[in-house]
Amino acid sequence: MAINHQATQQSVQDRLKRRYRADRRFKAYSIGALCVAIAFLALFFTDIVIKALPGLQQAEIELTYTYTDDVMFDPGAGVQGDEALADEFNSLISRGWTRLLPEELEDNPELEGTTETLWVLATDDVDQYLKGEYNALGEEERALVDRLAEDGRASLNFNTYLFTNGDSKLPEMAGLKSALVGSLYLVFLVFIFAFPLGVMTAVYLEEYAPENQLTNWIEVNINNLAAVPSIIFGLLGLAVFINFFGAPRSSALVGGLTIGIMTLPLIIIAGRAALRAVPDSIRQGALAVGASRWQMVKDHVLPLALPGILTGTIIGMAVAIGETAPLLIIGMIAYIPEAPTSFTEAATVLPAQIFTWAGMPEQSYTGRTAAGILVLLAVMITMNATAIYLRNRYTRRW
Amino acid sequence: MDTGQSILAFTSGLVVLMTAAYILARRQAVATASTGVKMHSLPGQYGWYAVITAALPALGVAIAGAFLHLVGFPAPSGIIIVVAALAIAAGGLWYGLHTVRPSLRARAFIDNVVRRLLQAAALVSIFTTIGIVLSVLFESLRFFGEISFLDFITGTEWNPSAAFGGDTGMAPEFGAVPLFLGTAVISLIAMCVALPVGLFAAIYMAEYASAPVRAWAKPVLEVLAGIPTVVYGFFAALTVSPLVVVVAEFFGLDVEYTNALAPGLVMGIMITPYISSLSDDVLNAVPNKLREGAYALGTTRAETIKHIVLPAAFPGILAASLLGVSRALGETMIVVMAAGLRPNMTINPLEDLTTVTVQISDSLTGDLSFDSPATQSAFALGLVLFAVTLNFNLISNVMVRRFRQRYV
Numbered sequence: 001m002a003i004n005h006q007a008t009q010q011s012v013q014d015r016l017k018r019r020y021r022a023d024r025r026f027k028a029y030s031i032g033a034l035c036v037a038i039a040f041l042a043l044f045f046t047d048i049v050i051k052a053l054p055g056l057q058q059a060e061i062e063l064t065y066t067y068t069d070d071v072m073f074d075p076g077a078g079v080q081g082d083e084a085l086a087d088e089f090n091s092l093i094s095r096g097w098t099r100l101l102p103e104e105l106e107d108n109p110e111l112e113g114t115t116e117t118l119w120v121l122a123t124d125d126v127d128q129y130l131k132g133e134y135n136a137l138g139e140e141e142r143a144l145v146d147r148l149a150e151d152g153r154a155s156l157n158f159n160t161y162l163f164t165n166g167d168s169k170l171p172e173m174a175g176l177k178s179a180l181v182g183s184l185y186l187v188f189l190v191f192i193f194a195f196p197l198g199v200m201t202a203v204y205l206e207e208y209a210p211e212n213q214l215t216n217w218i219e220v221n222i223n224n225l226a227a228v229p230s231i232i233f234g235l236l237g238l239a240v241f242i243n244f245f246g247a248p249r250s251s252a253l254v255g256g257l258t259i260g261i262m263t264l265p266l267i268i269i270a271g272r273a274a275l276r277a278v279p280d281s282i283r284q285g286a287l288a289v290g291a292s293r294w295q296m297v298k299d300h301v302l303p304l305a306l307p308g309i310l311t312g313t314i315i316g317m318a319v320a321i322g323e324t325a326p327l328l329i330i331g332m333i334a335y336i337p338e339a340p341t342s343f344t345e346a347a348t349v350l351p352a353q354i355f356t357w358a359g360m361p362e363q364s365y366t367g368r369t370a371a372g373i374l375v376l377l378a379v380m381i382t383m384n385a386t387a388i389y390l391r392n393r394y395t396r397r398w
Numbered sequence: 399m400d401t402g403q404s405i406l407a408f409t410s411g412l413v414v415l416m417t418a419a420y421i422l423a424r425r426q427a428v429a430t431a432s433t434g435v436k437m438h439s440l441p442g443q444y445g446w447y448a449v450i451t452a453a454l455p456a457l458g459v460a461i462a463g464a465f466l467h468l469v470g471f472p473a474p475s476g477i478i479i480v481v482a483a484l485a486i487a488a489g490g491l492w493y494g495l496h497t498v499r500p501s502l503r504a505r506a507f508i509d510n511v512v513r514r515l516l517q518a519a520a521l522v523s524i525f526t527t528i529g530i531v532l533s534v535l536f537e538s539l540r541f542f543g544e545i546s547f548l549d550f551i552t553g554t555e556w557n558p559s560a561a562f563g564g565d566t567g568m569a570p571e572f573g574a575v576p577l578f579l580g581t582a583v584i585s586l587i588a589m590c591v592a593l594p595v596g597l598f599a600a601i602y603m604a605e606y607a608s609a610p611v612r613a614w615a616k617p618v619l620e621v622l623a624g625i626p627t628v629v630y631g632f633f634a635a636l637t638v639s640p641l642v643v644v645v646a647e648f649f650g651l652d653v654e655y656t657n658a659l660a661p662g663l664v665m666g667i668m669i670t671p672y673i674s675s676l677s678d679d680v681l682n683a684v685p686n687k688l689r690e691g692a693y694a695l696g697t698t699r700a701e702t703i704k705h706i707v708l709p710a711a712f713p714g715i716l717a718a719s720l721l722g723v724s725r726a727l728g729e730t731m732i733v734v735m736a737a738g739l740r741p742n743m744t745i746n747p748l749e750d751l752t753t754v755t756v757q758i759s760d761s762l763t764g765d766l767s768f769d770s771p772a773t774q775s776a777f778a779l780g781l782v783l784f785a786v787t788l789n790f791n792l793i794s795n796v797m798v799r800r801f802r803q804r805y806v
Binding site for chain 1: 402505506508509512513515516517519520521522523524526527529530533534536537594595596597598599601602603605606615618619621622624625626627628629631632633635636637667670671698699700701703704721724725727728729730731734735755758759762763768776777780783784787788791792794795
């Protein structure tokens, strides 16, 4: 008996050990899952930043330049004090700059005959050469760039062109300006469209709606719309706004409406949560002193729920800014070198610009794509941080 | 006058009339009240009453006119619509002022109009769904008028571009099975990543993490949900795909650059936060008495979670997974940027596969004519995608509701 007893105890002990090991293993799995997410984020951000660094720099060359009539036909003729550079002018200096010369002379006739020293945009090949990437420069041109770099007259400077230029077929000229303006248009339209409708729907559902089949239907629809694949909204925009109503393709108007419809459920859901957080005693107090329902809503409930609604709206807008798939369908991935000036003009937005650049064969677009991603992420993080700040600052606990 | 000018003229005219209506009606109400008569409502409410009688019919006419214009009906020109609408606004203003009298229940009138307006706004979501269904269905029906539904759903050859060429002598083929297969394979890869990672992350946050760790881990997962899909696509195409190629070649496997593994893996990471946040909610909703009962019987924490908490939360977790699958099926940017364009009847994730969403966006970008089956096929694919995701979403919603009813 004694031996048996001991054996039982031993087996219990063993099993307990196994069970504890299983317990620790299980906890390790769950921590591991979180670590996978964190590791991915770390890898992801490091990768994007490393890819973006070349895109944030751009090669420029310092010139002493004299404006004469000749430069209209032979831009190299204006270069002073550097024969070699004048000879190789077209392969070192970006056409983006030389193309603008005649215009500039026409606009400012007093420049004629003057000489100035200025930094000028270099070609993509020079840029890639200075960054140590593959390029098409010949031996002599490389030697020339090396000499200029040694003299401090060719260097990688901060890429301001990224923010002051629109899209371009010349990699060194391509910038985000038109896309940024397009995104601004889009967000404005989304807000104008989705915010009032979203708040009105939320108020109706929380404050007015009777419990009936119609209300039930509306709720099912909203929940469902929040989960419909975004590309389906693109099909809706194409079929209804462009094909049926004849709105111009690729325009910010169609994009804003389409993304607005997509953002609507997000705003409604956030708005309802904010309204639900306002305690009933506020409503009863207002009604008790004789307010009508609408007076109760507009004077008491809405002001108290507004910070919550705004927080949800900002987060919805951040989603809207990053959305691409429906815009592919309605054609907002067009090549747009100039910033749009109206809602009906063809426009592009930041994520769409990122998409187009990501498909470009030239190596230098990769850096610009990643830099564009950084700009997009910065915008979104700013918006979300604002929302979180508002939430912490103004949300009341009842 | 172009559309912009018409809208501007109408809006400014209407604002002037509305302001006048408010001021005049309010003044009239104040004047009446000062004679000692008891008014039903406040003076301002009579002002708003007149604003509504002026603006509402005019807006109705203007919108009806604009709508007729847009659908290309023989409608009067913009300027006539603007003038007519403003005339109606003036008439409404006159009517409003005329009917302001002490017995008028202006406050109740306003409440009623506001309620109707809010209800109309709420109906927009229903109209959106109807709009989606109609727009997708309409083009799909035209498509199925030319290509039989059975061929579409069971055919294994997808070659829509032949519909354009013609000179190749090949007839276009619309057998969507390779697309469905590709979508399924990529979604499966995604779920193989997202389900374990998301579920275990949720278990950690709901069952193990202390409050400070939770406060710090939850935003990390939310960041994953906030990254735009185009950025995930860039990462999948330029970083993960080459990585997969390097690793696979190291093991001596034959692999293509637009393999299905890279978009699948990245999509899995993208879906993880959806699953973890919903599962986290569900796990938190499981009442503590269940856990305490299990502990009282001497189970370890892991055993409690595995045998008590997870089964109790199962409907909610299933709902989260369905929502995740629905996201994976409809995800576009990652596959457009990182997956292939070639329809391929294979389940080998190292080959290039194409998906439903890739084909939709491929056939609708660039020049398109609504009459060609190649364009319409995108709508047919959209219809299938919408129907499938709709079912998943509805089932998922029902599951969550059932779960809540059980424990709340």
